[in-house]
Structure formats: C-alpha cells, structure tokens
Amino acid sequence: MTDVRAPEAGPSPAAGQDDRQAAPAGTGRPAGRAYGIADWLKWGWRQLTSMRIALVLLFLLALGTVPGSMLPQEGADPAGVQQYYTSHPALAPLLNHLGLFNVFAAPWFAAIYLLLFASLVGCVVPRTFRLAGSARTLPPRAPRHLTRLPHSAEYGTALPPDQAVEVAAAVLSGHGFRLRRCDAPADGWVSAEKGYLREVGNLLFHLALLGVLVSVALGGLFGYKTDRLLVQGDTFADTASALDEIHLGRLATDADLAPFTITLNHFSASYITSGSQRGQPLSYDAQISYTAHPGGPARTDNLEVNHPLSVDAAKVYLIGHGYAPVFRVTDARGQVVYDAPTPFIAASSGSSGNLLSEGVVKVPDAQPDQLGFSGVFVPTAIDVGGTLESAFPAADYPAVSLIAYAGNLGMDSGPPQSVYALDTAGMRRLTADPQSLLPGQSLKLPGGQGTITFTGYVPWVSLAITHDPGQVPALACGIAALGGLLLSFMVRRRRVFVRARPGGPGSTVQVGGLARTDASGGFEAEFASLAAELRSAHDRAVHAQHEEE
Amino acid sequence: MPVNLALGHVSNDFLIAAIVIYSLSVVAFAGDFAFGRPRRAETTVRVRQARARAAALATVGAASAAAGGGGSPPVTSPADEALGRVASGPAAGDSMPELAVPALRAIGQAGPWIRTAMTLAAVAVAAHLTAVITRGLAVHRAPWGNMYEFVTALTCVAAIFFLFVMIRYRAWALGVFVMGAVVITLGLAETVIYTAAGQLVPALQSYWLDIHVTAMTLATGIFFVAAVLGVVYLVEDRYARRVAAGRAAPGNGIMSRLPSIEQLDRLTYRTIVFGFPVWTFGVIAGAIWADQAWGRYWGWDPVETWAFITWVLYAAFLHARATAGFRGRRAHYIQLLGFASLMFNILVVQVFITGLHSYAGVS
Ligand code: HEM
Numbered sequence: 001m002t003d004v005r006a007p008e009a010g011p012s013p014a015a016g017q018d019d020r021q022a023a024p025a026g027t028g029r030p031a032g033r034a035y036g037i038a039d040w041l042k043w044g045w046r047q048l049t050s051m052r053i054a055l056v057l058l059f060l061l062a063l064g065t066v067p068g069s070m071l072p073q074e075g076a077d078p079a080g081v082q083q084y085y086t087s088h089p090a091l092a093p094l095l096n097h098l099g100l101f102n103v104f105a106a107p108w109f110a111a112i113y114l115l116l117f118a119s120l121v122g123c124v125v126p127r128t129f130r131l132a133g134s135a136r137t138l139p140p141r142a143p144r145h146l147t148r149l150p151h152s153a154e155y156g157t158a159l160p161p162d163q164a165v166e167v168a169a170a171v172l173s174g175h176g177f178r179l180r181r182c183d184a185p186a187d188g189w190v191s192a193e194k195g196y197l198r199e200v201g202n203l204l205f206h207l208a209l210l211g212v213l214v215s216v217a218l219g220g221l222f223g224y225k226t227d228r229l230l231v232q233g234d235t236f237a238d239t240a241s242a243l244d245e246i247h248l249g250r251l252a253t254d255a256d257l258a259p260f261t262i263t264l265n266h267f268s269a270s271y272i273t274s275g276s277q278r279g280q281p282l283s284y285d286a287q288i289s290y291t292a293h294p295g296g297p298a299r300t301d302n303l304e305v306n307h308p309l310s311v312d313a314a315k316v317y318l319i320g321h322g323y324a325p326v327f328r329v330t331d332a333r334g335q336v337v338y339d340a341p342t343p344f345i346a347a348s349s350g351s352s353g354n355l356l357s358e359g360v361v362k363v364p365d366a367q368p369d370q371l372g373f374s375g376v377f378v379p380t381a382i383d384v385g386g387t388l389e390s391a392f393p394a395a396d397y398p399a400v401s402l403i404a405y406a407g408n409l410g411m412d413s414g415p416p417q418s419v420y421a422l423d424t425a426g427m428r429r430l431t432a433d434p435q436s437l438l439p440g441q442s443l444k445l446p447g448g449q450g451t452i453t454f455t456g457y458v459p460w461v462s463l464a465i466t467h468d469p470g471q472v473p474a475l476a477c478g479i480a481a482l483g484g485l486l487l488s489f490m491v492r493r494r495r496v497f498v499r500a501r502p503g504g505p506g507s508t509v510q511v512g513g514l515a516r517t518d519a520s521g522g523f524e525a526e527f528a529s530l531a532a533e534l535r536s537a538h539d540r541a542v543h544a545q546h547e548e549e
Numbered sequence: 550m551p552v553n554l555a556l557g558h559v560s561n562d563f564l565i566a567a568i569v570i571y572s573l574s575v576v577a578f579a580g581d582f583a584f585g586r587p588r589r590a591e592t593t594v595r596v597r598q599a600r601a602r603a604a605a606l607a608t609v610g611a612a613s614a615a616a617g618g619g620g621s622p623p624v625t626s627p628a629d630e631a632l633g634r635v636a637s638g639p640a641a642g643d644s645m646p647e648l649a650v651p652a653l654r655a656i657g658q659a660g661p662w663i664r665t666a667m668t669l670a671a672v673a674v675a676a677h678l679t680a681v682i683t684r685g686l687a688v689h690r691a692p693w694g695n696m697y698e699f700v701t702a703l704t705c706v707a708a709i710f711f712l713f714v715m716i717r718y719r720a721w722a723l724g725v726f727v728m729g730a731v732v733i734t735l736g737l738a739e740t741v742i743y744t745a746a747g748q749l750v751p752a753l754q755s756y757w758l759d760i761h762v763t764a765m766t767l768a769t770g771i772f773f774v775a776a777v778l779g780v781v782y783l784v785e786d787r788y789a790r791r792v793a794a795g796r797a798a799p800g801n802g803i804m805s806r807l808p809s810i811e812q813l814d815r816l817t818y819r820t821i822v823f824g825f826p827v828w829t830f831g832v833i834a835g836a837i838w839a840d841q842a843w844g845r846y847w848g849w850d851p852v853e854t855w856a857f858i859t860w861v862l863y864a865a866f867l868h869a870r871a872t873a874g875f876r877g878r879r880a881h882y883i884q885l886l887g888f889a890s891l892m893f894n895i896l897v898v899q900v901f902i903t904g905l906h907s908y909a910g911v912s
Contacts, residue, residue, distance in 0.1 A: 052872055058864060061861050065854050306757075315844060319844065474836075481829070482829050482833065
C-alpha cells in the first residue's frame with residue numbers, strides 16, 4: 001500500500017491488505033514439491049478470479065457475440081438460416097455444428113459467461129467480506145514523512161503538538177472521516193479515512209450484473225412468447241390450440257398461459273400521404289375488447305405500437321397488420337362452400353411494397369374436385385406493364401389477382417400444411433393468367449367448376465403475447481448496477497494524515513493526503529480546502545488560547 | 550403534425566455555417582502549432598510562479614511536483630504494482646497547475662492563435678447547437694430520429710463536451726485533433742447520409758426511444774472525445790518509446806506542445822468514466838423501449854448485440870486500468886476497439902444488417 005512506507009508502520013491489521021481482489025497471475029503456484037489436486041484446484045481458482053483472467057473473459061464475451069450479429073440466428077431469423085443453407089451448402093452445416101446459428105444458446109457461449117460470472121463471484125464474495133472487515137478496522141498509521149505523499153502541506157502553529165493533533169482530529173471527524181489516533185501521546189499524529197461507499201458501489205455493480213443474469217435465466221425458464229393473427233371481428237381465447245405459435249420456457253407449460261380472450265373490434269392505420277415519405281406509416285390503432293378471465297367483465301382497450309396491454313401477468317403487443325380479403329366460393333353443385341376472410345401476408349417487409357400481400361384460399365369442401373387459389377391482394381391497385389402493383393398501403397382501391405386450381409389439396413395425408421402455401425402437386429391449373437377482381441366481382445371457373453367472388457376485405461393484426469417473470473427483476477438489477485456504478489465513480493476513497501512535531505514556538509504541522517481511488521477527479525481541490533481549513537482551525541485555537549490568558 | 554420545411558432549411562444553413570466555422574477554428578488551432586509560442590516551458594514557469602504564490606499564501610503546496618515536467622518517480626510500491634493500482638504519485642499527480650489561472654484569462658494568455666481558435670470554436674458550437682434545435686422544432690420531436698440527425702447531434706455533444714474539457718483542463722493543444730474529427734464527421738454526414746427532415750414510423754414514436762437515443766447520443770459524443778484523446782495518447786506514447794530507443798530525436802515541437810502522457814491518460818479515463826454510466830443508462834432505456842415495442846427487453850438483435858459489445862469493451866477498458874500490465878497503451882487500444890465497435894454499429898450494422906431497428910432512414 002502506498003501509504004505504508006514509514007518503518008514505524010508495522011504490519012497493522014489493515015496494512016498489506018487491499019480490498020481489491022488481485023491474485024497476481026503466476027504467483028499462486030505452490031513451489032518446491034509435487035502438486036496435489038487440491039493445489040491445482042486452488043491455483044486454478046486463484047487464476048480464474050484474477051483481474052487478468054476477468055479481462056480475458058470480458059474480451060472473449062465481446063468476441064463471442066460477434067457471430068451472433070453477423071450470421072442469421074435461429075431464434076430471430078429462421079428464414080435467414082434456411083437461406084444461408086441454400087446459398088452456402090458446404091459451410092452451413094459446419095457453422096451449425098459450431099452453434100453459430102444459435103450463438104446465444106451455444107454451449108461455448110454459455111461457458112464464457114459462466115466462467116466470467118464464476119470469476120465474478122470468486123472476486124466479489126471475498127471483497128464483500130473484506131469490505132465488512134474494513135468497516136470495522138481502523139485506517140493505517142500515519143507515515144513518518146507526510147510530504148512524500150501525493151498531496152501535502154506544512155505549516156507552523158503556536159499550539160503544542162498534542163493540542164494541534166487534537167484540533168485536527170476534531171476537524172477531520174467533523175467531515176465524517178474515520179479516525180485512528182496515535183497510541184503514544186508523544187508521537188503526535190492522526191490518520192483519517194473516508195469514502196468506503198466507493199467499494200460498496202463497486203460491489204453493488206458486480207452483484208447486480210449477476211442479478212441480471214439470474215433474471216434473464218428466470219425469464220428463459222418460466223416465461224413464454226406466443227403469436228396470434230387476429231382478423232377484425234374475430235375473438236380468440238389464449239389457449240395452446242388457439243395460438244399460431246408458442247415458445248414456452250423450459251419449465252413453463254400450456255397451463256401457464258393467461259386465460260384471457262380478446263376480440264378485435266376495429267383496426268385502423270394512417271400513412272403519410274404526400275412527399276418523399278409517402279406511404280410511410282404514421283400510426284396504428286387496434287380497438288379491442290377483452291376479458292381477463294372466463295366469465296369476467298369485458299373491458300376495452302386501444303392497442304398501439306409501444307402501448308402493450310397488460311393482462312394477468314401477460315402482455316399483449318401489436319406487432320403487425322395486414323389485409324384479409326373476403327372470398328365466397330360456390331362449387332360445381334352451386335353450393336356455397338367457402339365464405340370467409342383470408343389473411344394475406346405482406347410480400348416485403350417495411351413500407352416498400354405498400355402492403356402488396358400474398359395468400360392462398362383452400363376449399364377442401366368443394367365437389368367434385370377440391371379447389372385452391374393462390375393470389376395477391378393490393379390495397380391501392382395500379383397496373384404496371386400488365387402486373388398488379390400497390391401504389392399506397394391504405395385500401396383506397398383494393399383489388400385481388402388470382403390463379404385457380406382444382407384437384408386434390410393433399411390436406412388429408414402427409415405432414416401438416418401451412419395455411420399460407422398451396423401444394424399444387426395434385427392439382428391442375430384452371431386459369432392460364434392471373435385474373436384480377438375488384439370488390440364485388442366474380443370469377444367463373446372454366447369447366448363449370450364453380451365461382452369465386454371477391455366480396456370485400458377486413459384488416460387483421462398480429463399479436464405477440466409474452467410473459468417474462470424475469471423482466472422486473474432484470475430492470476431492478478439494471479438500475480442497481482447503474483447506481484453502483486455511479487457510487488463507485490463519484491465517491492473517492494481517500495486518506496488524510498496529520499502529524500505535529502515540536503518546532504518553532506509550538507509545533508510544525510504536516511498534512512498529507514492520498515486518494516486511493518479518484519475516478520472523476522477533484523481530490524486535489526478537496527485536499528487543498530481541507531488543509532486550509534485545518535490551518536485556520538489551528539489559528540483559531542491559538543487565538544482562543546490567547547484570549548483565555 | 551407536418552414537418553416545417555422552412556425551419557428545416559434554416560437548420561441546414563446553420564449546420565453548413567457551423568462546418569465552415571469549425572474548419573476555420575481548426576486552421577487557427579493548427580496555426581498555433583505552426584506559429585504560436587512553445588507552451589511547455591511557459592507552463593513550467595507558471596507552475597513555479599503558482600507554487601511560489603501558494604507557498605507564500607498558505608504554505609499549502611497543494612500541487613507538489615510539477616505535473617507537466619515529470620520529476621521524481623511516482624510513489625508506487627511493489628505491492629501496488631501487484632494489486633494493479635496506479636498510485637497518484639507526484640508525476641501522475643492530480644495537479645494541473647494552470648488551473649490556478651481563471652479560464653478566460655488563461656485563454657487570453659495562450660496567444661492570439663488560441664484566442665481566435667477558441668472564439669471560432671465557440672461560435673461554431675453555437676451554430677451547430679442552433680442547427681440541432683431548429684431541426685427538432687421543424688420535425689416536432691427530438692432531433693435524433695435517423696442516422697443523419699444522430700451524427701449531427703452526437704458531434705454537437707462531442708464539440709460541447711470538448712469545449713468544456715479544453716476550458717477546464719486548458720487542453721488547447723488537443724483542439725486541432727478533436728475539432729478536426731468533428732469537421733470530418735459532419736462533412737461526411739452532410740454528403741453521405743443526408744436525410745431531409747421527416748416523420749417517424751410508429752415504432753419510433755415513443756418517449757423511451759427519445760430517452761434512449763438521447764443517452765446514446767450523449768455517450769457517443771463523449772466516447773468520441775475519448776477516442777481522439779486515445780489516439781493522441783498512442784501517438785505520444787509511440788514517440789516517447791522511439792525516443793527511449795534512440796530512434797527519434799527528443800524535443801519534437803508538436804509533442805512538446807501536447808499535454809503530458811499522464812495528463813492525457815487521466816483525461817481519457819475521466820472522459821470514459823463520464824460516458825460509461827450514460828451508455829449503461831442508454832442501454833437500459835433501450836431495453837425498456839424494446840420491451841414496449843416488441844415484447845421483449847433483449848433479443849440479440851444485431852444493433853443490440855453491438856451495443857452490448859461496445860459496453861463490454863468499455864468495461865474491459867475500466868478493468869484494464871486496474872490490471873497490472875494492461876494499463877496505459879493496452880488500455881487505450883481497448884477503448885479504441887470499443888469506439889470502433891460503436892462506429893461499426895452506427896455505420897455498418899444499422900445500415901446494412903437488417904434487424905428490427907429500422908432506424909437509419911438511409912436508403
Ligand atoms: C460481467 C463481467 C464484468 C463486468 C461487465 C465488469 C465491469 C466493471 C466495471 C464497469 C468496472 C468499473 C466500475 C467500478 O470501478 O466500480 C469494474 C471494476 C472492477 N471490477 Fe469488474 N466487471 C466484470 C467482472 C469482474 C470480475 C470477474 C472481477 C474479478 C476478477 C472484477 C473485478 C473488478 C474490480 C476489482 C474492479 C475495480 C477496479 C478499480 O478499482 O478501478 N470484475 N468492473
């Protein structure tokens with residue numbers, strides 16, 4: 001320790017001890033005899049909890065996350081992973097083997113952060129004990145030559161040394177310093193230390209990081225995330241069978257889903273209508289009604305982007321929208337075999353496609369042949385060289401374009417089909433060219449196979465329903481980490497020593513100061529004003545004595 | 550509310566004016582290097598005067614050895630070495646003795662080049678700030694809603710922060726580097742990623758977004774200054790090592806004008822100590838916004854991933870300062886790597902790698 005330089009300052013309880021964990025690398029190895037397992041373990045643990053290894057692990061953590069942003073990830077972008085497989089058929093399996101398509105769940109990534117947090121625990125827990133200890137032990141003795149400290153001052157006073165020290169001690173304790181007095185009165189000094197909160201802040205920061213990790217794990221184990229596409233006018237209950245997609249945490253089950261029902265009453269979107277940003281969305285508004293429990297009271301709410309609905313520990317988010325054209329299909333017998341809105345999905349993300357949407361209509365009940373249609377919906381139709389394009393995302397001039405098929409939809413056999421794709425293997429195409437329809441118009445299928453009528457459209461929204469029990473703890477830990485950081489940066493741990501020796505008419509006073517940490521600066525100014533205050537306190541004490549006499 | 554186009558033009562004009570005036574101030578800062586009086590010698594004289602005065606007044610020799618000139622070796626015991634602590638010994642002492650002189654007088658004493666440069670820099674900062682504010686008034690929201698606005702705002706933060714640092718620590722000699730970097734960045738923003746004043750998509754309309762991007766803008770501006778200081782540090786460090794190895798002549802005119810290597814190190818550290826909590830706060834605010842907009846507070850979206858990498862690298866810098874063998878040059882490499890990851894996030898990830906952050910507004 002810097003301040004333990006004077007020979008008289010023998011190994012006091014505080015001397016030679018530091019609250020910073022810092023097993024120096026390479027010195028912990030037992031020398032001169034064969035190493036036992038225990039020795040190796042001890043050595044390894046010492047290494048792991050050293051600052052150097054912590055630094056290396058931090059580096060590895062930064063490095064390890066890089067592929068997670070450069071390669072498509074299974075969680076966020078499964079389609080991107082598929083595409084990568086097609087474009088790099090040789091490389092992709094290798095990358096997959098290394099877990100690079102799912103970095104944040106890969107064992108090697110877990111190894112990095114678990115080692116880092118093991119190191120953190122090994123570092124922080126001993127520090128906590130030492131902090132508790134240092135709150136009880138006294139500051140070290142004053143070094144002999146205070147002028148050698150980074151900050152020092154010297155002046156004479158008429159007070160005898162013991163009184164000078166007494167006055168200085170009063171000033172320092174008035175500033176909240178913890179004091180240590182000299183053991184023998186002839187040896188006039190006082191040591192003072194302040195700023196223990198800085199260590200508290202540092203510990204709080206590191207422990208809070210650990211808390212963030214635990215919170216994230218909590219969410220991963222007990223949380224869930226589900227998706228549901230909801231057409232305007234429809235209702236759904238939050239049960240496993242009614243949801244489109246469910247991602248349950250490892251320890252969560254279907255029974256954890258919150259038992260609410262939601263109806264989409266009305267959805268509206270507004271867009272910028274002119275200028276270079278024409279077509280860019282301005283606002284979305286989904287008016288819903290919901291009941292939190294079966295049989296509970298119905299409530300209404302406006303779901304907007306950035307304004308999720310909280311219901312029964314779950315949150316419901318508006319994350320997408322689109323159009324569901326309504327078709328009525330009659331088959332060869334003249335029976336109405338289909339009459340429903342059919343959600344179509346925007347072909348390109350963002351506002352570039354102006355919500356030109358694609359979808360399919362499957363009519364398994366049509367007789368004698370099953371019917372299928374693949375089509376495009378455009379909210380504001382324009383004709384660009386014979387193909388239908390969308391000029392604006394609002395449904396100002398909607399139109400659909402359809403290709404009709406008849407035959408076997410293949411829904412009875414094989415793996416389950418997507419509702420957004422038509423398996424045309426068992427079907428024959430009825431129309432050579434795509435046929436465009438405006439609302440109210442019908443297409444008569446050739447060969448008397450039936451009729452399809454485009455009767456109108458309704459909007460749909462896609463909802464994400466999530467539950468994350470780690471969310472609030474994570475936020476609390478994040479705030480605690482920030483608070484600890486600020487504490488650690490703004491509080492400086494500092495020591496001030498005062499020594500008075502006989503000299504001149506009374507004594508010579510030396511003041512020395514040392515900032516053990518001073519991240520944001522300012523100890524110099526503090527020391528200067530403290531030294532000035534000590535001096536004037538001594539002057540005042542001298543005056544007071546004169547007046548008494 | 551529709552965009553006020555006239556005000557948008559006013560903002561652009563102010564920004565152009567700011568770029569021009571910044572450039573002139575850089576010329577003046579450079580002029581000081583070329584024609585100004587050498588400063589270190591002068592500093593030492595002033596140190597001595599200040600010390601004499603302090604001794605006479607109060608015998609409180611607050612600043613013992615001269616900070617600029619080096620002198621006795623730092624008080625660092627072997628134990629300290631092992632514990633990874635830099636003792637604030639005399640050479641590394643906190644004292645920047647010129648602080649005894651009030652800021653304005655110090656500028657006055659620094660010579661005509663510095664006076665001119667500082668005046669120009671202050672005027673440019675005012676114009677720059679006006680440009681940012683009028684842009685905000687034109688679009689009726691916080692004026693950092695796309696990449697162009699973000700870069701404009703972060704350079705404004707950097708310039709203001711650095712003006713403060715220059716005045717607080719009398720670090721004029723660094724003006725040519727920081728203001729030079731500001732000019733180059735602004736010039737690139739104006740030519741490469743200019744985006745007309747416009748409105749935002751719904752996901753970006755959130756006050757948490759405003760808070761998040763404000764914090765990120767502030768922190769980026771501060772890290773920007775730290776990065777420039779770090780580069781100057783490395784140049785000076787390299788020069789010092791070359792001198793020590795006998796491969797360069799000591800007494801290089803430019804080097805002698807720069808703050809000492811210890812001062813630079815400390816200045817960089819304090820700058821990052823200031824920026825790191827702001828960045829941390831920005832990441833937390835971003836997580837809150839992500840939770841509201843997308844239903845998860847953290848999803849390893851590419852932009853989030855890179856913000857995390859940046860955070861880890863700056864944390865590594867703070868660690869490195871307390872790790873034996875990593876102080877000094879290596880620590881600065883780490884913080885520059887952190888800044889590189891920050892720039893990569895802004896310039897590459899947000900523009901070319903698709904994610905949920907449809908922020909850039911650059912097409
Ligand atoms: C999750 C990984 C970690 C992160 C993000 C992190 C971050 C930080 C930050 C930002 C600081 C500066 C703030 C302050 O001084 O209070 C710091 C300081 C410190 N960290 Fe960590 N840390 C991590 C893990 C560790 C580990 C594993 C150890 C122990 C081996 C450790 C030991 C320390 C020590 C001793 C300091 C004080 C340095 C000083 O006094 O200047 N940290 N850490």
